[in-house]
Amino acid sequence: MAPTLPLIILLMIHGVSSDDWGVSYSPSHICALKDSTVIMRCTYKYPTGHQIMKVFWTNESIKGEEPPDLSNDPEYSQRLQYLGDKQQNCTVRLSHVTLKDEHVLFQIPH
Structure with missing residues (x-):
């Protein structure tokens, strides 16, 4: 009988990017054991003169609607x-x- 192996979950994180707007993740892929805790580090940039009113994470993007x-x-x-x-x-x-x-998570600055 083969030994039991821990369950590993891969969280892939993607962001948006342009010259003035962007989200960076470190690392871009995270492996996690079931029931563990992970920290998903990210930073974002936005043009001078703008103010971020709301920041949140989502796991889906719906065209034409706020996720x-x-x-x-x-x-x-x-x-x-x-x-x-x-x-x-x-x-x-x-x-x-x-x-x-186990899926893609998105970080959304508004």
């Missing part, structure tokens, strides 16, 4: 903690990683 904020989702509201400063840091902590977390 849903994961912190309002019952599956994430107790597990997702925003660690950023709403200036240029958009880092979050995701605890109790599950199989459902």
